[in-house]
Amino acid sequence: MSDGAAVLPLTLGVAPPRPLPAAPRRGVRVEVVGCHRRFGRVVALDGVSLTIEPGELIALLGPSGCGKTTLLRALAGLEELDQGAVRIGGSDISRQSPHQRNLGMVFQAYSLFPHLTAISNVAFGLRLRRVERTARRRRAAELLELVGLAAQADRFPHQMSGGQQQRVALARALAVEPRVLLLDEPLSALDAKVRSQLRDEIRRIQLELGITTLYVTHDQDEALSIADRVGVMNAGRLQQLDVPMAVYDHPVNAFVAEFVGSVSRLPATVGPAATVEVLGRRIPLPASTPAHPEGTPVDVLVRPEALRARPDPGGLGMVTGRSFRGAVSRIDVVLPGGVRAAATVAGAEAIALGPGVAVAVEVVGAPLFVTDPRRDAG
Template identity: 60%
Template sequence: MTLTAPATQAEPAGTSAATVEFRGLRRAFGSTVALDGFDLTARPGELLALLGPSGCGKTTALRMLAGFEHPDSGDILVDGEDVTRVPAHRRDAGMVFQSYSLFPHLSALDNVAFGLRMRKIRTGERRARAAELLDLVGLADRGDQYPHQLSGGQQQRIALARALALRPRVLLLDEPLSALDAKVRLNLREEIRRLQQELGITTLFVTHDQEEALSMADRVAVMRAGRLEQCAAPAELYARPTTAFVAEFVGTMSRVPGRLAEARDTVEVLGRRLPLDGDAPEGALDVDVLVRPEAVRVAADAEGTARVVATAFLGSAIRLTVRLAGATEVKADLPTHEAAALAPGAPVTVTLPERPVLVAPRTA
């Protein structure tokens, strides 16, 4: 089942897509700094994912946009209007929480209509709009049921419909899928993305799940320690990370010892001289070369000094863990038919393709 806007809906939520700007936000909770000069702009109509480890400040940023938290300094603008000190109920933002936060004593229809009732929308109009939203999220036949009668995925759809009922300029999603099982989570993230594109509503999505962010977002903002590390389209973020942190946080990455040339424009790694992707770090010439598993080439070689130590079946590919000389381990993804003969213990040679690589200071 997919989420499809009903043809009768005359004024869908999000038709006026907003620009959202975070400017120099700082927020500390005692000695803990949650945001430290955070700058980011969400473009009209895009789905922007805030991705990062626990404690990086992504939820704090979202709650500030919703009006539930206020910065110690900095500004939040929506379509150029400063909303930094505007109360939450006047922000024109819809928010969906991880825990659903449905009212257990209200039916699905009344949950969706709750915000409209608070705005004193007439009974007939609010029930009609709530019914439209239930239809939009594929639950038109569940309006008279209560939260305890619905599955987790259905409850999250109700929460989404409630957030959209007020036709907000911005939709905020705070890890809305993390409490669901894997299959429901996969289906619902695809449907949320389809719905967001149909409505064209500017959406900020907080998650710590990199696969979720890369599969759903127009752009992904990777955060670390209250600051923005990089914001880019998923393909660019994966293929051209600008920092070692982004490279290792987004997708699988191996570190292979290398040595910079004196000119610091190339690096010698696994017997090859490769150009650099980005600037070389200052300091020692000994560095780590960061490589994705699909960029590592592995071939059976009776005289090879590397050994396969583990294999993992991934469907169309098999991921090998290969131990190099010096106990360094590297991940390599090979087509299943190529890797089938490379069992643990097999001697192999490992090479990298002739392409630029990202390097980072050598780890201990």
């Protein structure tokens, strides 16, 4: 086994899931340094650098084509870099082929070998490592038990559901005791309930093994709920890398603010003494805001929970939609000039805020970000 590789707890039982142990942090450090990659005229990676600490799970989040999958594939060795380096445990592996890197990877979907049963799929990597047949089947069976599929060992992929297939794919990736686990949108082809269950399962196993993990997703809920840190990518650049709460509450730019979570973009005017006037109310500017001369028109980005909407026959806003979300409801409002905003209200308050109701909207929390007005926002 390679130095620093995660050691599988082969005696684990999984059903029911046990309380999570403290993360043993046995993983290795992964460093990606100054990575560049172009596909023709498209820049997929534009100088991306990041470090994943041993045992840490980083989720890379971003829109389609932002370069997150390219970065993961470059780490795996499935994509060549034009420039830059990948170091694992201090060793530069940039020139190594995928089969030499000893990394585990779970693909988006349908990557199980269709001609092999679940247990043979899991044992595949061990077979390549010439592990004796009995030993590799025992190891594969234990891993299937780890992902809760011991009873499906002899099923072929087409006889299993999408969620079961992805569990087998996870067990297969872990079977070779990889130094790093790479997950490329592993839940995107699954339905919401299975996705949520498997997401928790992945996190539980990752913490139990203490394996360094890079998780690529375009689903912000997934990224924010599973990761130690979240990296937001756009146009081949890593925009922000921080703990989920910081990414949500303190985005470094308008893109991150708008991509992670929901925001309303409201027209405002810079006032005196580091304030901004928005919806007829003067509020302090966020500390990160660059200096603007007084009277400069700007847009402020506000989370739904920082906006309050209340019924008011003389209000300037009108409710256009209401969606129930358990303890709270989201109210969509259109303001003068066609400006759209979303506010979160408590369940009982939402009853009076049906579509067509005139409302007064005010900013009650700190805005996330102040940015130049968007041209189409008028």
